Amino acid sequence: EVQLVESGGGLVQPGRSLKLSCAASGFTFDDYAMHWVRQTPGKGLEWVSGISWNSGKKDYADSVKGRFTISRDNAKNSLYLQMTSLRTEDTALYFCAKDTISNWFRFFDSWGQGTRVTVSS
């Protein structure tokens, strides 16, 4: 059974940094691209970033480009999101999501439960 467990969320002041982690199990982690997707309270879903199986391809939403960095450690079956220069509009529930292929970005067949990030002074 695929399991994705996010951690690292919390309350942070605007302008500060935070690093999210996602621990994956139940599948061969380095066979798949991985993503971060966020959901703001009462609102919809927003894709944040994706990374291919070998980290050779990375992409970001315009809203986070230059501020967020996605990475993965296949030896540790882990996905990360380094968030810097945080803004109040980054407040959201952040999901780790598994793609269905390795080296392209398509859609998500497994999701974690999410970790909440609140950016507020």
Next chain:
Amino acid sequence: DIQMTQSPSSLSASVGDRVTITCRASQGIRNFLAWYQQKPGKVPKLLIYGASTLQSGVPSRFSGSGSGTDFTLTISSLQPEDVATYYCQKYNSAPLTFGGGTKVEIK
């Protein structure tokens, strides 16, 4: 960037009704479209990909159609367990964009 617009934003229908949700892309995306169901308090669940291919385990009352810019998700006979918000998502290229969602309730 390509925008995804869903309609309606919410609907209320009776058990057994046929329900149709529309998703429109601002530019053509061929059939690179997925649909998700998010029940209250739960994480999104993949229903359909490739615009019309049902994900394994999804009830056959769900179906998808369309290509290019206009897509539909149909629930042939609405059930109480279908109460949820439904999202479309395009994946022809990054950014992977979601529609705004359609909240489905029982009348």
